[in-house]
Every structure is written in C-alpha cells, then in structure tokens.
Amino acid sequence: MKKTIRKLSSKKSIALIAHDNLKDNLISWVKDNIIFLQEHTLYATGTTGNLLEKEASLCIHKLISGPLGGDQQVGALIAEQKIDMMIFFWDPLNPAAHDPDVKALLRLAAVWNIPIATNEVTADFLISSPLFHGEVEILIPDYNEYLKNRL
Numbered sequence: 111m112k113k114t115i116r117k118l119s120s121k122k123s124i125a126l127i128a129h130d131n132l133k134d135n136l137i138s139w140v141k142d143n144i145i146f147l148q149e150h151t152l153y154a155t156g157t158t159g160n161l162l163e164k165e166a167s168l169c170i171h172k173l174i175s176g177p178l179g180g181d182q183q184v185g186a187l188i189a190e191q192k193i194d195m196m197i198f199f200w201d202p203l204n205p206a207a208h209d210p211d212v213k214a215l216l217r218l219a220a221v222w223n224i225p226i227a228t229n230e231v232t233a234d235f236l237i238s239s240p241l242f243h244g245e246v247e248i249l250i251p252d253y254n255e256y257l258k259n260r261l
C-alpha cells in the first residue's frame with residue numbers, strides 16, 4: 111500500500127490502558143513519569159482513566175471501560191489519527207471476555223504505525239527516547255490513494 115507522512119507534534123495525544131492485574135503498575139509508572147506525561151494530551155479507557163485521575167491527579171479524556179467498548183474507542187481514535195502513541199499494560203496471562211477488541215486495537219495501532227508499548231520496559235524505552243519529546247514523522251497508509259484505487 112502507498113504510504114504518506116504523518117507528523118506527530120511534540121505535544122502528543124497518548125492513550126493509557128492497563129488490564130486489571132497491571133493497573134497498579136501503570137499507576138506507579140505514570141507517577142514516576144508524571145513530569146513528562148503532563149505536557150501531553152492523555153486519553154484512557156474508563157477504569158484506567160478514573161484511577162489515574164484519582165491517584166496521579168492528571169487530567170484525562172476518559173473513554174468507556176475496555177470490556178464495554180473502550181478498546182474499540184481507542185482503536186477508532188487511532189484510525190482517525192487522533193492518538194499518537196499508546197501505552198498499554200497488557201496482561202498476557204489472563205484471558206478476557208473482550209480479547210477480540212484488544213486484538214483489534216493492537217491491529218489498528220500497527221496499521222496506523224503509531225509507537226506502542228505493551229509492557230513496562232517498552233514504555234520506559236519510549237518515554238526516554240528523544241523522539242518522545244520532539245516532532246516526529248511517521249509513515250501511514252495513504253488513505254486518499256487507497257480510496258482512489260477502489261473507486
């Protein structure tokens with residue numbers, strides 16, 4: 111597929127998500143990195159977002175809780191190019207009722223080529239990258255070209 115360039119500005123829109131067994135880990139990671147994160151626009155699925163607001167006093171755009179559609183909402187925002195990066199503390203050891211939604215979310219993040227971390231160590235790598243703090247160009251599907259070829 112033909113690609114085009116998308117610019118991620120230095121102020122990024124970041125989705126924060128954690129499965130239940132990893133919510134405490136995400137809360138401490140966010141607290142540890144609050145000085146960096148508070149510069150950006152933050153989104154989160156329902157429970158994660160409410161906990162982060164309470165525990166880390168951050169202002170967060172809270173979506174619906176994951177099992178009730180929140181993962182799909184994040185996926186839709188990624189497809190609309192409204193999310194620049196995703197930190198998802200994903201639990202690989204526990205099956206969830208909404209696993210198809212999680213898979214769909216990860217797929218859309220790959221399609222739209224945004225940086226994602228699905229564990230804490232990768233989140234550390236992302237947040238300590240110079241690219242996190244600056245403007246970045248990424249390659250994404252050229253939607254206009256894609257549509258032109260199909261019509």
Ligand SMILES: O=C(CO)COP(=O)(O)O
Binds near residue numbers: 128155159177
């Ligand atoms: O289920 C989730 C991710 O798949 C997260 O949803 P909550 O933040 O509502 O727990």
